[in-house]
Amino acid sequence: MRASKFLSLFFAVATLIISSGCAPKNPLPLNNNYSSSKINLPFVAPRSKLCASTSIEMVSSYWQTRTPYTPLLSLSELDARTLIPAKGGTLQIELIVAARANRMLVYPIEPTFDALICELSEHHPVIVLVNRSYSWYPLWHYAPVAGYDAKAQTILMHFGDTPNEAVPIRTFAALWERSGNWGVVLLPPTQLPASATPEKFLRAAYDLEKIGMTNEAIIAYETALTRWPDYIPTLFALGNAYYNSLQIRKAEEVYRYILLIDIKYPYALNNLADLLCHTGRSDEALELLDRVVIDDDAIQTLIKNTRKDINSGCPPFIEK
Amino acid sequence: MKISKLVLSFILSVSLFTQVLSAQIASTDAILGQSVVSSSKEKLVQIVSRDDVAKRFEELGVDPKIIEARIASMTDEEASRMALQIETLPAGADAGMSILGAVVFIFIVLLITDILGVTKVFNFTKPITNN
Numbered sequence: 001m002r003a004s005k006f007l008s009l010f011f012a013v014a015t016l017i018i019s020s021g022c023a024p025k026n027p028l029p030l031n032n033n034y035s036s037s038k039i040n041l042p043f044v045a046p047r048s049k050l051c052a053s054t055s056i057e058m059v060s061s062y063w064q065t066r067t068p069y070t071p072l073l074s075l076s077e078l079d080a081r082t083l084i085p086a087k088g089g090t091l092q093i094e095l096i097v098a099a100r101a102n103r104m105l106v107y108p109i110e111p112t113f114d115a116l117i118c119e120l121s122e123h124h125p126v127i128v129l130v131n132r133s134y135s136w137y138p139l140w141h142y143a144p145v146a147g148y149d150a151k152a153q154t155i156l157m158h159f160g161d162t163p164n165e166a167v168p169i170r171t172f173a174a175l176w177e178r179s180g181n182w183g184v185v186l187l188p189p190t191q192l193p194a195s196a197t198p199e200k201f202l203r204a205a206y207d208l209e210k211i212g213m214t215n216e217a218i219i220a221y222e223t224a225l226t227r228w229p230d231y232i233p234t235l236f237a238l239g240n241a242y243y244n245s246l247q248i249r250k251a252e253e254v255y256r257y258i259l260l261i262d263i264k265y266p267y268a269l270n271n272l273a274d275l276l277c278h279t280g281r282s283d284e285a286l287e288l289l290d291r292v293v294i295d296d297d298a299i300q301t302l303i304k305n306t307r308k309d310i311n312s313g314c315p316p317f318i319e320k
Numbered sequence: 321m322k323i324s325k326l327v328l329s330f331i332l333s334v335s336l337f338t339q340v341l342s343a344q345i346a347s348t349d350a351i352l353g354q355s356v357v358s359s360s361k362e363k364l365v366q367i368v369s370r371d372d373v374a375k376r377f378e379e380l381g382v383d384p385k386i387i388e389a390r391i392a393s394m395t396d397e398e399a400s401r402m403a404l405q406i407e408t409l410p411a412g413a414d415a416g417m418s419i420l421g422a423v424v425f426i427f428i429v430l431l432i433t434d435i436l437g438v439t440k441v442f443n444f445t446k447p448i449t450n451n
């Protein structure tokens with residue numbers, strides 16, 4: 001009798017130690033007073049191996065109902081752009097690439113519950129990567145998260161066949177942690193992620209420009225400036241995007257605005273000088289270059305080349 | 321082969337075009353701490369990595385008609401990450417395990433526990449702690 005009591009106590013303690021040792025390192029949002037949220041996310045039934053394109057489709061159609069955004073790609077085009085048949089699934093990079101090709105800005109969230117719940121409370125669905133099994137037998141899966149129920153401690157997501165499946169927070173945390181808490185918000189370029197930092201948002205917007213979606217990138221830069229109006233890197237990117245798409249007057253305006261904030265910003269001085277030269281104002285261009293304080297080699301080379309260009313005369317633009 | 325040439329010519333034309341447009345201005349790359357591609361060697365490396373991804377896509381059964389579009393939508397960084405990591409990155413797939421998979425899985429687990437001497441399910445196993 002005594003022995004069995006001792007044994008049961010031993011097992012109880014052992015279980016406690018083992019279970020606490022196995023708890024996710026990522027703290028659960030149990031005591032964080034996060035408020036509940038529920039997004040009215042359209043549901044598309046999953047098809048085998050196509051959870052990435054299905055997830056993009058659900059989020060795209062959500063934004064279509066709320067904003068003037070129109071997607072570029074159909075569901076079958078998304079399928080064709082995401083599946084790697086021999087792998088039977090989609091790589092994270094390609095989910096990002098396909099969503100962007102669908103005219104959306106892709107913002108990778110910080111790998112925390114803070115960031116996830118923050119986006120949900122602003123009604124931004126988040127696509128997460130989870131591993132439904134253990135790392136030694138991985139079953140990777142993408143699914144959009146559509147809400148959080150603070151009372152029931154569940155994450156609502158279109159996980160499989162059931163819309164808004166309520167996944168217990170502990171289960172979700174365990175599955176999500178195995179992907180390093182990977183998640184992205186997909187947004188039309190007129191929207192800002194709730195958890196965004198100006199620099200990370202700029203990178204995401206600039207990626208649109210890099211693949212040739214200059215108009216979308218310009219809209220994204222302008223949207224960013226509504227929240228961070230004097231953030232020079234975004235202003236500079238906007239000026240360049242205007243300049244590269246030959247909207248010369250707008251580019252000039254933006255470069256001059258940067259110089260109002262920081263009179264010695266070398267990149268704006270350089271680019272404005274180049275612009276002025278091409279629009280027949282070489283004297284002012286050279287004056288601007290004289291203002292540059294050279295403190296590194298890259299800037300020195302840049303200024304030297306621009307000065308050489310100005311001195312040999314710049315051909316005028318054919319303005320749009 | 322046909323595809324890779326297409327990709328090559330596309331990238332070349334884009335890179336040449338942008339070069340003409342912005343010969344002297346500082347690009348946004350310059351302030352984002354990204355490597356500003358200046359030398360033609362670096363450009364070649366990027367073209368080659370796109371070409372590599374195209375070839376690997378073909379081997380992995382991606383529809384040849386869409387390969388060019390898929391790669392053209394990648395930034396340079398994404399294309400080179402793909403070229404380097406396509407074998408190791410996880411592929412998000414779909415539904416859970418199949419019934420057959422689960423049966424095989426349970427078999428292997430019981431086999432291991434048998435071998436460890438924790439269970440004795442099969443007649444043909446011998447535990448390793450045999451004394």
